[in-house]
Amino acid sequence: MNDHTIPGIGSDGRITLAHGGGGTAMRALIDGVFLRAFSDDPAAPQEDQARFALADLAALGDRLAFTTDSFVVDPLEFPGGDIGTLAVCGTVNDLAVGGARPVALSAAFILAEGLDLALVRRVSASMAACARAAGVRIVTGDTKVVPRGACDGLFVTTTGIGVIRPGCAISIAAGRPGDVVIVNGTLGDHGAAILCARGDLALDVALGSDCAPLNGLTDALLDAAPDVRCMRDATRGGLAGVLSELAEASGVTVRIDEAALPVRPEVAGVCEILGLDPLYLANEGKLAAVVPAAAADAALAAMRAHPLGREAAVIGRLEAPASGRGAVHLANRFGGQRVVTMPSGEQLPRIC
Template identity: 65%
Template sequence: MALRDSHVTLAHGGGGKAMRDLIEEVFTSLFQPPGMEDQARLTSAALAAPGARLALTTDSFVVTPLEFPGGDIGKLAICGTVNDLAVGGAEPLWLSAAFIIEEGTEIALLRRIAATMADEARAAGVRIVTGDTKVVERGAADGLFITTTGVGVIPPGRELSAAAIRPGDRLLVNGGLGDHGATILAARGDLALSTDLQSDCAALGHLMAAVLKAAPGARAARDATRGGVAAVLNEMAEASGVGLVIEEEALPLRAEVVGLCEILGLDPLYLANEGRLVVVVPEAEAEAALGAMRACPEGAGAVAIGRAVADHPGQVRMTTRFGGSRIVDMLVGEQLPRIC
C-alpha cells in the first residue's frame, strides 16, 4: 500500500505521486473505471433503438454531518443522481464523480465513503466511469463536497412530463415522508435530540422501472429532495395547470418525524427526502402502480396521497383531518441548510 498518510494534505491535490496514490487506492481501486484516460468512452445497446434518447443530469452534494444514520454523503451522491435519471423515465447507466476535499480530512473517512459509493452504484446497476479530485485549504470546503453527473437512456416512446397531468390522476408516494431531513437534524447534535430515525436514502431506478412496467400510462414522477413533497407538488401543479389535492390522513408520516417537527415548529411536508418519489398515474393504473411499488423494498410503504383536480389550477391544497382545507405553498427560505 503506497498511501501511508492518515489525513489529506495539499500534496494530495498537487498532481504528483501523492495525488496518484490517493486516487488509485481510495477511488479507482473500488470504482474500477474502464481505462484511465481523460474521458470515459461509452457504448450501450440501448442507444441503438430507433428513437432512444440520452438523459443527462448533474448535482452537487453537501451535507453536515458527512456520515449519518442510514447513509453518508457518498450514498447521497449515487442515489440522488440515479433518482434524477429514473424519475424522467431513463435507465441509469453511467456516473462521473468529482470530489473537492478539504485539507486535513481523514483518509479513513474517504475510504468509507468511496466504498459506500461503489456498493450503491453496483446495487443500482450503474458504473462510475470517470471522475476528478481537488484538494483545497483547511476551512475552505467543510470536509468534502461531491459532484456527480449521470447519463442514462430513455427508451423510444416514453415521455414523462408534469405537463401531462390531468384531472382525476392519482398522486402516489413510495413510503414515509421527511425521514432524511429529520435524521440529519437529529444527527447534528445541536438540540440534544435522540431518535431511532434513519435516512430514507435509496436508489429508486429499479422501483421506477417496475412502476413504468405496471403503469405504462404514468404521467410524471419527481424525487422529493430539497423542499420536500410540498415543493414537488407545487412544481407539478404549476407545470400542468391543474389543481392538486392531498389528504392529511393519507400522508405516511412516522410518529418520530411528526414529534420532532412539533417540537421545532417545522412542517414535515417541507422536509427533504432522499429515497422518496411522487408518481402521478391515471386513476385506472393506480392500483397496479401501488402493487409494483410495494413489491420493491424501497416501496413497501407506498400509498396514494391525493389526486389532480380541475379546481384551483396551479395550486396545491390539503384536506385536513378535521375536514377543512389549507393551501400547501412553496417553501420560503430553507428549513434546514446543508442537508443534501
C-alpha cells in the same frame, strides 16, 4: 495500498495539499482510493474521458437523459448513509424519475486539507456499493484539494447519464385533472435523520435516512403502468416542493389528504417539537408519481410489491383549477383546508 503507503499521508492519516497538486501524491490517492473502489480494472489505461458503445446505449432506449448534482451534507456520515450514498442515490434517482435507465456516473471530489483519509475511503466504498446495488458504474471523475477551511471537509459532485425507454413521455407538465398522486413510502425521513444526527438538539430519536436508488422501483412501476404522467423524487423542498412544481407546470389543483400521508411517528414527533412540517422535509428514497385514475390500482400494486414501495399510498388527486392557476390544497384531519405553498427558504441547512 494502505494509508501510509500513499505519498503525503503521514501518521495522522490526513489529506494534504500535495494530493491535489497533480503529482505522485495525487496519483497515489486516485489509484489507492478511487480507482480501487470504482474501477473494474484498476490496471487499465486511464483516459481523460469514459467511452461508450453507441449500440449498447441504443439497445436500452431511444433518448439520452443527463443530470448533475452537488452534495454538501452535514454531517458527512449519518444513520442510513453518508455523502457518498447520497450522491449516488440523488443522481440515479434524478434519471430514474424521468423514465431513464441509469447507465453510468461521474464523481468529482473536493477535499479539504486535513480531511481524514479513512473517511474518504469509507465514502468511496459506500459509493461503490450503492452504485453496484443500482446497477450503474462510476466511470470517470476528478479530485481537487483546497486549503484548510475553504470547504467543510468534503464536497461531491456527481453527473449521470441514462437511456429513456421507448414511448416514455414523463413530464412535470403532463398532469391532468382526474389523475392520482401516489408516494412510495414515509415522508421526511432523511431531513429528520440529518437534523438528529447533527447533535445540536437533545433529541433521543432513532431515525435513519431513507437514502436508496429508486431505479428498480421506477422500472417496476413503468412496466405495470406505462402511462405514468409524472415522477419526481422529493428531495430538497420535500413533497410540498414537488407538488407545487407539478401544480404550476400542469395548471392543475393538487388536492391531498393529510390523513393519507405516510409519516413515521418519530418524524412527526420531531416536527411537532421543532415546529417543522414533514411535507417540506427532504427525502432521498421517496418519489411522487402521477398516474391516470385507471392505472392507479396497477401502479400502487407494483410499488407495494417492491421493497422500496411497501408503504406506498395514494395521497391525492388532480383537479381542474378554480382560478385558472395551479395550486396545492391539503385537507386536514379536522375537516379544514390549507394551501401548501412552494418553500420560501430552507428549513434545514446543508441537508443534501
